[in-house]
Amino acid sequence: MVAPAGTPAVRGRAARRPAPDRGTGPRSRGLSRTRFLGRWAGLAPFALYAALFLGVPTVSVVIGSFQDNSGHPTLSNVSAAAHGIYLRAFLESIRLSAAAAVIGAVLGLVLALAMASSPRGRLLRHVVTSASGVFANVGGVPLAFMFIATLGNLGMVTRALAAMGLDIYNAGFSLFSFTGLVVVYVYFEIPLMVLMILPAVDGLKIQWGEAAANLGASRWRYWRHVGGPLLLPAFLGALLLLFTNAFAAYATAYALTTGTIPIVPIQIGSLLSGNVLVDQQNLGKALGLGMILVVAVVMALYAWLQRRTSRWLR
Amino acid sequence: MAAVSTAVPLPVTTGFEPRPRRGGRVVGTARVVIFVLFAAYYLMPVVAAFEFTVRGTTGYNLSSWAYILSQPDLTATLGLSLKIAVGTIAISLLMMVPTVVWVHLRAPRLRRVIEAVSVLPLVIPAVVLVVGVLSAFQGLPNVIKGTPVILSLEYVILAMPYTYRVLDSGVGAIDLKTLVEAARGLGASWLEVLLRVIVPNLRSSILFSAFLTLALVLGEFTMASLMLFNTFPVWIVQVGQSQAQGAVAVSIFSLVFAWFLLFAFSLLGARRRGSRRRRSA
Numbered sequence: 145m146v147a148p149a150g151t152p153a154v155r156g157r158a159a160r161r162p163a164p165d166r167g168t169g170p171r172s173r174g175l176s177r178t179r180f181l182g183r184w185a186g187l188a189p190f191a192l193y194a195a196l197f198l199g200v201p202t203v204s205v206v207i208g209s210f211q212d213n214s215g216h217p218t219l220s221n222v223s224a225a226a227h228g229i230y231l232r233a234f235l236e237s238i239r240l241s242a243a244a245a246v247i248g249a250v251l252g253l254v255l256a257l258a259m260a261s262s263p264r265g266r267l268l269r270h271v272v273t274s275a276s277g278v279f280a281n282v283g284g285v286p287l288a289f290m291f292i293a294t295l296g297n298l299g300m301v302t303r304a305l306a307a308m309g310l311d312i313y314n315a316g317f318s319l320f321s322f323t324g325l326v327v328v329y330v331y332f333e334i335p336l337m338v339l340m341i342l343p344a345v346d347g348l349k350i351q352w353g354e355a356a357a358n359l360g361a362s363r364w365r366y367w368r369h370v371g372g373p374l375l376l377p378a379f380l381g382a383l384l385l386l387f388t389n390a391f392a393a394y395a396t397a398y399a400l401t402t403g404t405i406p407i408v409p410i411q412i413g414s415l416l417s418g419n420v421l422v423d424q425q426n427l428g429k430a431l432g433l434g435m436i437l438v439v440a441v442v443m444a445l446y447a448w449l450q451r452r453t454s455r456w457l458r
Numbered sequence: 459m460a461a462v463s464t465a466v467p468l469p470v471t472t473g474f475e476p477r478p479r480r481g482g483r484v485v486g487t488a489r490v491v492i493f494v495l496f497a498a499y500y501l502m503p504v505v506a507a508f509e510f511t512v513r514g515t516t517g518y519n520l521s522s523w524a525y526i527l528s529q530p531d532l533t534a535t536l537g538l539s540l541k542i543a544v545g546t547i548a549i550s551l552l553m554m555v556p557t558v559v560w561v562h563l564r565a566p567r568l569r570r571v572i573e574a575v576s577v578l579p580l581v582i583p584a585v586v587l588v589v590g591v592l593s594a595f596q597g598l599p600n601v602i603k604g605t606p607v608i609l610s611l612e613y614v615i616l617a618m619p620y621t622y623r624v625l626d627s628g629v630g631a632i633d634l635k636t637l638v639e640a641a642r643g644l645g646a647s648w649l650e651v652l653l654r655v656i657v658p659n660l661r662s663s664i665l666f667s668a669f670l671t672l673a674l675v676l677g678e679f680t681m682a683s684l685m686l687f688n689t690f691p692v693w694i695v696q697v698g699q700s701q702a703q704g705a706v707a708v709s710i711f712s713l714v715f716a717w718f719l720l721f722a723f724s725l726l727g728a729r730r731r732g733s734r735r736r737r738s739a
Contacts, residue, residue, distance in 0.1 A: 186560035187568065189553055194575050198615045201590025202582055208593055251496075258492045268493075274724060278673070278716050279500065285679050285691040286709030289698060290503040293510030293706045300506035331503070334496075385580070392583030395679035399695050409585040409680075416589060416684050429593070432586035439581045447574075 202436070209430035221430035230411065230427075234434060237407040240322060241390035244329035248390075249383040251330070252337020253375075259338075260345045273342070276335035284332075284395030291328045291400070295319045320401050328396055333386050340385060344378035381449040388439045408435055504713070511707040522703035532708070535693040538606060542689065543675035545610035547668045550621050553614070555664065558625040559656055562634050576622035579615050584680040587612065592685065606687050613678060617671040624670065628663025629656075669723040673716055 209225075212218040224230060255272070262268050294301050295312075296319050305312055318324055348371055356366040394409040401410075408431055415428035512518045526532060561569050579587070591612060595603045602608055637659065641651045657664065679691040690712065698705030 184565075186564055187557060187572065190557040190572070191575075193553055194578070194615070194618075197611055198578060198582070198587070201587055201594045203590075204594035205586060205590040208590075254492060255496055258489045262489060274720055275500065277669075278713070278720055285677070285694050286712045287503075289694065289702075289706045289709040290507040290713070292702065294503045294506035298510075300509045301502065331499075388580055392580075392585065394583075394585045395677075395691065398679070398683075399698065402699075409583065412585050412589060413680075413684060416592070428589050432583075432589050435583055435586050436581060439583065443577070443581050 205429045205432045205436070208426050209433040211426055213425055221424075221426045222433070224424075224427055225430035225434050229406065230408075230431060230434075233406045233408045233411050233431075234438070236322075236405075237391060237409070238438070240325055240329070240407060241387050243326045244333050244390040245383055245386035247326065248330045248333025248386050249337050249379065252334045252382075253341055253379060255334065256338050256341045256345045260342070260348075272338065276338045278335075280332055280335035280339060284393060284397075285399045287328060287332060288396050288399035291319060291324075291331070295324065295327065320405070322405075325397060325400065325405065328400065329390050329393065332396075333390065336389060337382055337386060340382040341375075341378060344375055347378075348374060377449045381446050384442050384446040384449070388442055391435070391439060391442075504710070507706050507710050511703050511710065513703070522701070522707050525701065526697075526704045526707045526711070529697075529704075531688075531693055535688055535690045538688065539676050539690040542606050542609050542613065543672045545607070546613040546617060546675050547671050549610065549614045550617055550671055551664060551668065554618070554621050554625055554667075555657070555660070556652065558622065558629050559634065559652065562626075562629050563638060573622070573626070577619045580619050584616060584678070585684070587615070588681045588684045591681075606689075609678075609682060609685070609687060609689070612681060613671070613675050616678065616681075617667075617674050620670045620674070621667045624663050624667040625660065628660045632659045665723050665726055669720055672719060676712065676716065 209221050210217055210219065212220065259269055259272055291299075293299055295317075296302065297313060299319075302312060319327070352370055353366055356370050361369070392409065394413060397405055397407055397410055398413065412428045412431050412435075415424065415431070511522045512520060514521065557572070561572050591608065595608065602611070634656070637655050638651055641655045642648075646655070677691055678689070679695070682689040683692045683695070694705050694708045694712070697708060
């Protein structure tokens with residue numbers, strides 16, 4: 145993402161692979177002993193930190209979802225999380241995230257391809273990537289309010305369309321509904337897609353296109369047989385990350401709907417803030433466990449795709 | 459890219475001459491249309507938001523901006539968020555830079571493991587993590603769990619996927635082994651190697667990961683609000699409940715602020731890169 149300008153060709157593993165200088169040089173004996181001891185020692189701070197501030201809370205969620213309020217083992221939380229309104233919340237969350245991810249991924253890919261093939265690439269690329277960096281990180285809250293000013297009941301675009309005779313709120317649109325959330329989510333999914341897919345798009349070497357052209361392939365055949373298959377794993381991988389990103393989003397939905405839309409993060413939030421019965425204090429953990437499971441499945445797919453991608457794009 | 463470069467002329471005519479790429483102009487026009495549409499989509503909310511903040515009952519005025527700027531909570535909450543950000547960035551870098559360097563240098567086979575751990579925060583959504591934090595750390599001393607310190611500690615985790623990735627690709631782009639061996643061969647201690655050889659070479663990666671962390675912290679709402687800390691994004695939502703125009707104004711402010719920070723960070727990185735190139739030339 146931030147490749148320094150000075151190192152164009154030599155990158156990553158490929159650069160280091162032909163240097164197996166094991167056992168050469170006067171220091172190698174001492175080095176290998178430190179290497180053995182230090183391999184784990186040097187990673188201890190990181191491992192401890194992750195275990196404490198990520199591992200402990202996660203384990204507490206997992207264990208808590210199988211306990212009742214007094215700590216006895218029970219399946220009632222998990223069962224409640226998998227039925228009724230909470231099951232519907234999961235389905236709604238998945239539907240929303242899938243819609244936002246697919247739309248965001250396709251549009252982001254279009255933008256990345258347009259950018260990569262642009263003749264005046266450098267400046268444009270700088271503008272688009274830095275803008276993407278900002279927009280992908282704006283955070284849900286400011287974004288929600290900016291969209292209220294744009295497509296809310298009194299938003300500028302809403303009023304402009306109404307002045308042209310198209311009252312979108314009469315036509316069934318609402319910013320505070322499923323469709324509205326998709327529109328807002330796509331706004332932060334596209335920049336994320338651009339940032340993630342750009343290395344893969346850049347990885348398509350011009351020479352491959354030229355080689356295909358030399359062999360008589362049309363542009364279409366190039367994309368059908370070379371470019372497309374090469375981009376596909378990276379595209380699907382990024383799509384999965386976009387899905388998890390939308391699935392985990394809480395702030396946008398909360399700020400837009402003040403907690404009325406029934407998606408899982410919002411449900412967990414209101415369970416935490418005590419907007420529900422007291423005897424369900426571990427239900428939030430069961431919902432959390434459900435979210436972890438959904439994301440874990442998606443991320444396992446992602447890891448598998450990553451291995452396929454990295455085989456090509458090194 | 460617009461024209462096929464035929465740098466390697468074929469010795470014999472094989473019948474498979476490179477075809478001139480057709481439709482260059484059409485593709486160019488389509489590209490312009492794509493860029494214009496995206497620019498419109500991305501600028502529309504910004505413009506609309508600004509129009510919204512200055513809209514009065516009769517004409518346009520700046521009263522909502524004046525209202526926001528007169529709120530003492532603006533500086534208080536922004537200050538708190540910045541303090542949390544500084545803490546997060548400090549912990550993040552102190553921990554992640556040595557770890558990434560170590561993995562590349564000493565334990566390349568563990569790279570996959572560390573990478574897998576570093577993306578775990580993407581698997582465990584912040585809203586779930588906060589549930590765990592609230593129940594697991596009930597017993598901790600109040601200095602940690604009752605103050606924004608806990609936010610810094612947890613934001614390090616939330617930022618980890620990005621921090622690790624950026625630093626990892628930064629370390630991958632330099633010839634770490636040679637640099638370290640040269641420095642060690644010349645008698646530098648490990649601390650000197652880290653601070654005077656590796657860190658300057660990773661400068662742009664470090665700056666970029668610091669920026670990403672800063673942006674994340676300044677925008678993080680989920681944990682802060684559910685743990686009842688009054689950070690900047692939490693305050694924006696509070697304002698929004700009574701004064702929509704004011705909340706939109708602060709939203710624009712935070713967007714512009716993020717943009718300004720990114721610009722400052724990339725300027726720092728660019729200046730450094732420029733000076734290095736001059737020196738080596």
